[in-house]
Amino acid sequence: MHSLRFTASATSDGVLERDFTLGEVTGVLWSPASGPDHAPLILMGHGGGLHKKTPALMARARHLATTCGYTVAAIDAPGHGDRPRSAEDDQARAELRRAVAAGEPIGPVSSRYGASLAERAVPEWRAVLDALQDLPEIGADTPIAYGGGITLGTAIGMPLTAADPRITAAIFGGGFVVHDALLEAARRITVPVLFLLQWDDEHVDRQSALGLFDAIGSREKTMHANLGGHGGVPAFEDPAPFLVRHLGRATLSPA
Amino acid sequence: MHSLRFTASATSDGVLERDFTLGEVTGVLWSPASGPDHAPLILMGHGGGLHKKTPALMARARHLATTCGYTVAAIDAPGHGDRPRSAEDDQARAELRRAVAAGEPIGPVSSRYGASLAERAVPEWRAVLDALQDLPEIGADTPIAYGGGITLGTAIGMPLTAADPRITAAIFGGGFVVHDALLEAARRITVPVLFLLQWDDEHVDRQSALGLFDAIGSREKTMHANLGGHGGVPAFEDPAPFLVRHLGRATLSPA
Numbered sequence: 001m002h003s004l005r006f007t008a009s010a011t012s013d014g015v016l017e018r019d020f021t022l023g024e025v026t027g028v029l030w031s032p033a034s035g036p037d038h039a040p041l042i043l044m045g046h047g048g049g050l051h052k053k054t055p056a057l058m059a060r061a062r063h064l065a066t067t068c069g070y071t072v073a074a075i076d077a078p079g080h081g082d083r084p085r086s087a088e089d090d091q092a093r094a095e096l097r098r099a100v101a102a103g104e105p106i107g108p109v110s111s112r113y114g115a116s117l118a119e120r121a122v123p124e125w126r127a128v129l130d131a132l133q134d135l136p137e138i139g140a141d142t143p144i145a146y147g148g149g150i151t152l153g154t155a156i157g158m159p160l161t162a163a164d165p166r167i168t169a170a171i172f173g174g175g176f177v178v179h180d181a182l183l184e185a186a187r188r189i190t191v192p193v194l195f196l197l198q199w200d201d202e203h204v205d206r207q208s209a210l211g212l213f214d215a216i217g218s219r220e221k222t223m224h225a226n227l228g229g230h231g232g233v234p235a236f237e238d239p240a241p242f243l244v245r246h247l248g249r250a251t252l253s254p255a
Numbered sequence: 256m257h258s259l260r261f262t263a264s265a266t267s268d269g270v271l272e273r274d275f276t277l278g279e280v281t282g283v284l285w286s287p288a289s290g291p292d293h294a295p296l297i298l299m300g301h302g303g304g305l306h307k308k309t310p311a312l313m314a315r316a317r318h319l320a321t322t323c324g325y326t327v328a329a330i331d332a333p334g335h336g337d338r339p340r341s342a343e344d345d346q347a348r349a350e351l352r353r354a355v356a357a358g359e360p361i362g363p364v365s366s367r368y369g370a371s372l373a374e375r376a377v378p379e380w381r382a383v384l385d386a387l388q389d390l391p392e393i394g395a396d397t398p399i400a401y402g403g404g405i406t407l408g409t410a411i412g413m414p415l416t417a418a419d420p421r422i423t424a425a426i427f428g429g430g431f432v433v434h435d436a437l438l439e440a441a442r443r444i445t446v447p448v449l450f451l452l453q454w455d456d457e458h459v460d461r462q463s464a465l466g467l468f469d470a471i472g473s474r475e476k477t478m479h480a481n482l483g484g485h486g487g488v489p490a491f492e493d494p495a496p497f498l499v500r501h502l503g504r505a506t507l508s509p510a
């Protein structure tokens with residue numbers, strides 16, 4: 001058993017940002033600089049090739065901390081961000097780069113690598129969740145959602161949400177090559193889902209993304225499809241209304 | 256030229272509701288009981304067989320008046336609500352009832368009747384818009400959106416939005432049998448669009464509804480798809496964020 005260690009801490013614009021490690025997993029926790037304990041906890045995933053402090057992810061995390069009072073956690077996927085890369089990571093990345101450069105479909109290597117990353121990342125997330133719930137400011141009773149993101153964040157988030165009953169609402173997205181294991185995980189998900197689809201994603205067939213949404217087993221699921229390519233989820237796609245509907249809002253002291 | 260005549264007026268729960276006629280067109284106008292003039296104007300359409308004061312439409316209109324300060328207008332489609340029915344209306348309704356009762360597809364009669372209603376309703380809406388802009392409390396410079404709804408409201412709203420440059424944002428939906436004239440209207444629409452789709456609509460093929468969204472010519476368009484059947488658009492589908500993003504909010508005096 002590893003224990004969670006905070007390695008850096010800084011406050012800016014009303015948000016406390018704390019880096020942590022749990023064994024070899026590197027993560028970060030954002031929370032309101034002054035807010036109540038036991039606020040809802042949102043788990044954020046980053047896209048393939050990116051890391052836990054990608055600007056768009058950070059902006060969303062800080063927005064949720066300041067407007068909803070939430071605590072937001074992100075970890076680096078295996079082989080990403082501050083974590084060492086294995087030979088498999090290097091090889092998969094080289095193949096992906098080669099396919100993109102050659103204008104070839106990234107499907108086969110992307111879905112094989114994504115499935116492998118998810119197999120490693122799901123137990124890591126669950127261990128991080130155990131450790132976070134041991135923190136007095138979070139605790140075991142706070143509501144938890146998977147708050148994104150699309151692409152690799154979905155490839156990891158879907159099996160995680162299917163496996164861990166502590167997650168009671170989830171945001172996923174298209175932008176990832178759909179493979180059978182992902183469809184199978186989607187079918188086992190029963191919590192309310194918001195699914196973000198980029199209508200003109202250049203990497204992923206639209207019908208397969210619609211099929212992934214269709215496969216989700218939840219009785220309440222909503223898809224927000226927006227015009228534009230892979231990386232273009234519009235800024236107005238605010239996750240807060242969905243999360244507040246299902247997790248409530250932390251009681252923030254008036255400014 | 257007919258002129259707009261108010262025929263009834265009542266205030267409840269902070270909303271002024273005024274019935275009006277313009278020639279043979281019967282309509283209703285909702286506005287905040289106390290609010291500024293020249294608030295954004297939202298045009299609402301009702302579903303097939305329904306009328307301008309259908310409960311769901313009224314609830315949405317009153318919500319927009321009280322939370323955004325908007326003026327909201329609805330009119331009865333030809334042969335609907337307080338308007339006389341022609342022999343064509345009676346025949347089409349009888350055919351629709353018969354098809355539903357027999358479990359037959361409503362497609363052919365629904366799309367033929369819908370196209371005919373739209374041909375009559377678009378010039379009516381444009382005349383109502385002229386008359387509303389002549390009212391001192393609305394005026395010619397207020398921003399205007401088509402605010403729904405799905406089904407017949409889309410069959411009429413798409414050609415209306417394509418034809419009238421005063422409409423600068425629009426909310427449509429699935430639930431209507433897609434025909435060529437509707438696709439052609441969709442292609443001519445260039446304003447921002449929010450499109451509501453019921454994922455399990457029992458009357459309309461999902462792929463044809465996705466195709467209608469795909470055909471819309473706008474550079475900014477968003478689809479919100481929700482699980483459930485024809486009539487089940489969930490209450491959390493609030494049109495306000497989309498409308499406020501594109502039309503702003505009327506300045507309401509603090510309560």
